[in-house]
Amino acid sequence: xxxxxxxTWIVAGFASFGGLNGPVxxxxxxxGNIVVSAGTVPQGKVVHMERLCRNHGTTELTLxxxxxxxxxxxxxxxxxxxxxxxETRLHLVLETAQLGDRVEFSVDFSTRSKDTTRQMxxxxxxxxxxxxxxxxxxxxxxxxxxxxxxxxxxDTTGREFDxxxxxxxxxxxxxxxxxxxxxxxxxxxxxSSSRGAVTGFQITLQAKxxxxxxxxxxxxxxxxxxxLQKTLRLRVVGYSPSPP
Numbered sequence: 154x155x156x157x158x159x160x161t162w163i164v165a166g167f168a169s170f171g172g173l174n175g176p177v178x179x180x181x182x183x184x185g186n187i188v189v190s191a192g193t194v195p196q197g198k199v200v201h202m203e204r205l206c207r208n209h210g211t212t213e214l215t216l217x218x219x220x221x222x223x224x225x226x227x228x229x230x231x232x233x234x235x236x237x238x239x240e241t242r243l244h245l246v247l248e249t250a251q252l253g254d255r256v257e258f259s260v261d262f263s264t265r266s267k268d269t270t271r272q273m274x275x276x277x278x279x280x281x282x283x284x285x286x287x288x289x290x291x292x293x294x295x296x297x298x299x300x301x302x303x304x305x306x307x308d309t310t311g312r313e314f315d316x317x318x319x320x321x322x323x324x325x326x327x328x329x330x331x332x333x334x335x336x337x338x339x340x341x342x343x344x345s346s347s348r349g350a351v352t353g354f355q356i357t358l359q360a361k362x363x364x365x366x367x368x369x370x371x372x373x374x375x376x377x378x379x380x381l382q383k384t385l386r387l388r389v390v391g392y393s394p395s396p397p
Contacts, residue, residue: 181210307353
């Protein structure tokens, strides 16, 4: 049986049970849902996942080494011979340094007893840039009354980086920055007076209040000296009904 034909048959079997979230029912080795989700992942993070597989058949199964759809994904069973009623764990490692956006990769392997059956899992991840701005969209409101805002820049994976330059595309905002220590408090990143969890930057944005200007719209491009990410963009807007 050809591999491509086998995979199509397996996926069709899932579709009849409500799509790709159904269990791997066509094989005595039950590994649960076909989709193994890594969730939202910062670029550069190495993600470790596990899936417990159980032999529901009446004969011993022999497993082949998993074959993945990307060199960034590896798979390994902790035991390749599984007795009836026995279990094995599939260990998956996804390296995201060269990935971006939403990705899906297959994990294919065979189970052998009296017959040989091909089986497939699907690993998914939503890979986001690791260097982020908090916030990335800056509304300065009435920029004549309060023309400065501050933004935190950090790498959520802890990688060190530097800001080489900042370009205001419409020359409407002045940009300054300084290196700071940051710690995570609950769901928020905050400045730390001592050594923090990560080293980042505090950006100070200052709107230029030219004569007759009531609206502010600019984009700040930060050029980064970073292992993976080379730029970061900030959007800055504001409106001032105050007279000049």
